[in-house]
Amino acid sequence: MVENFDEWFHDILENANITDSRYPIKGMAIWMPYGFQIRKHSMNIIKKLLDKDHEEVLFPMLVPESELAKEGIHVKGFEDEVYWVTKGGQRELNEQLALRPTSETAIYPMYSLWIRTHMDLPIKYYQIVNTFRYETKHTRPLIRVREITTFKEAHTAHSTKEESDEQIQDFIAIYKEFFDELGIPYLISKRPEWDKFPGADYTMAFDVIMPNGKTLQIGTIHNLGQTFAKTFDITFEDKDGEHKLVYQTCAGVSDRVIASVIGIHGDETGLRLPPKVSPNQVTIIPILFKKGKEEVLAKCAEIKAQLEETGLRVNIDDRDIRPGKKFHDWELKGTPLKLELGPRDLENNITVAMRRDEGKKIEIALDSSLSDNVIDLLNKTQENLSESAWNFQKSHVKFTERLDEIKDLVETGNVVKFHWCGDEAIGRDIEEKTGYDILGIQEEISEGECISGKGNAKYIALMAKTY
Numbered sequence: 001m002v003e004n005f006d007e008w009f010h011d012i013l014e015n016a017n018i019t020d021s022r023y024p025i026k027g028m029a030i031w032m033p034y035g036f037q038i039r040k041h042s043m044n045i046i047k048k049l050l051d052k053d054h055e056e057v058l059f060p061m062l063v064p065e066s067e068l069a070k071e072g073i074h075v076k077g078f079e080d081e082v083y084w085v086t087k088g089g090q091r092e093l094n095e096q097l098a099l100r101p102t103s104e105t106a107i108y109p110m111y112s113l114w115i116r117t118h119m120d121l122p123i124k125y126y127q128i129v130n131t132f133r134y135e136t137k138h139t140r141p142l143i144r145v146r147e148i149t150t151f152k153e154a155h156t157a158h159s160t161k162e163e164s165d166e167q168i169q170d171f172i173a174i175y176k177e178f179f180d181e182l183g184i185p186y187l188i189s190k191r192p193e194w195d196k197f198p199g200a201d202y203t204m205a206f207d208v209i210m211p212n213g214k215t216l217q218i219g220t221i222h223n224l225g226q227t228f229a230k231t232f233d234i235t236f237e238d239k240d241g242e243h244k245l246v247y248q249t250c251a252g253v254s255d256r257v258i259a260s261v262i263g264i265h266g267d268e269t270g271l272r273l274p275p276k277v278s279p280n281q282v283t284i285i286p287i288l289f290k291k292g293k294e295e296v297l298a299k300c301a302e303i304k305a306q307l308e309e310t311g312l313r314v315n316i317d318d319r320d321i322r323p324g325k326k327f328h329d330w331e332l333k334g335t336p337l338k339l340e341l342g343p344r345d346l347e348n349n350i351t352v353a354m355r356r357d358e359g360k361k362i363e364i365a366l367d368s369s370l371s372d373n374v375i376d377l378l379n380k381t382q383e384n385l386s387e388s389a390w391n392f393q394k395s396h397v398k399f400t401e402r403l404d405e406i407k408d409l410v411e412t413g414n415v416v417k418f419h420w421c422g423d424e425a426i427g428r429d430i431e432e433k434t435g436y437d438i439l440g441i442q443e444e445i446s447e448g449e450c451i452s453g454k455g456n457a458k459y460i461a462l463m464a465k466t467y
């Protein structure tokens, strides 16, 4: 378990040029060029998965108070977090406008307008936008921000409950694939009643155990049932001409996705980026002496072109500084594969390859097999990053039957699995007694005793210290 993880995380964002949090508004930061690339490649992965049967849209950022306030439970859940625009120029607005904390109340009045008959269903729209939440808990870059800059929110509407339940499973599959491509492990659970999305019937959550043992909610999928349909009058005429309420779901990920790629795969030297999201998949490092400098640089350019032909992202660090500094910089920035080339390597027609995830130097031939060898090394890197992340997670989930064991387990960086009867008062009491959160339930069980000792177990539940 990494003790000073938060400090490491904070420093790496600055040193690797990911974000700069010195922006003069708390909880808001700038995406710097290197970080912006990682964000772009990460979002392209989820877009590709969603675009199979969702359509990307873009809604206004401002929401009229009258719309935001319509759904009582929803607005209650966000009333302490909404930023308001009250003026236009010198003039007071006759209705204050909310900066979207999430977009249900922007989108659903339009769903009500657009959906007339079952022919208009299902609707499956998503957008990747910034949303605003006046977080009162400790803000942290990428993890708990006040401007959520990379908020992918998907909102679906269906004619039957079965189809909306299927959509929940689809989103779970999409998120699994997404996090698998990032090599990020996850724990999936159903949030307890008292911690579900405001207005939802239930919330499915993806949590990841960060190196300090605290879990981070990196994605959520909500079954909204017909609550918002009632509130926003989203009805359709079915085949028999009857008017019915739609069934809805929504699903979101945020900047936390990038926080988990950085936090889970990083090591004390710096980032270790999965090839799919790294700005450079290969960094070529020429070893330059007076003699043979031109030839070495020419060869590097040749290698770059050859690798780029297979679609790889390649850069050459031809700065006139000593090689050790170059190695340090690219280890910090987490390029998955470095190729070193000096005059002697040129003579022997080889390059010295080094994977960032395991740090062994291997010689590979500079011939037609180079691209295949490089792609093979990148695939091995991806597998290794993913496997070691999953091994870390598996070794940090511990089962216990005893309430008095929970503290030690959590304080030594574990998520605790335990038997729970599912009763809300008992659940809240367990949280009270331990000081930790019940993440949610994973599966129903028919035998075993609730950890509270007050009845039969009904679920396997997870408990953790959370961000």
Ligand SMILES: Nc1ncnc2c1ncn2[C@@H]1O[C@H](COS(=O)(=O)NC(=O)[C@@H](N)CS)[C@@H](O)[C@H]1O
Residues within 6 Å of the ligand: 101, 102, 103, 104, 133, 135, 142, 143, 144, 145, 146, 148, 152, 153, 154, 197, 217, 218, 219, 220, 222, 250, 251, 252, 253, 254, 255, 256
């Ligand atoms: N302040 C925040 N900073 C960074 N990420 C956040 C913040 N608040 C929430 N998130 C992330 O955003 C995801 C979606 O937020 S949410 O409230 O759970 N769900 C929604 O807003 C639904 N409309 C689904 S799009 C969360 O799972 C969490 O990963």
Ligand SMILES: [Mg+2]
Residues within 6 Å of the ligand: 133
């Ligand atoms: Mg929140």
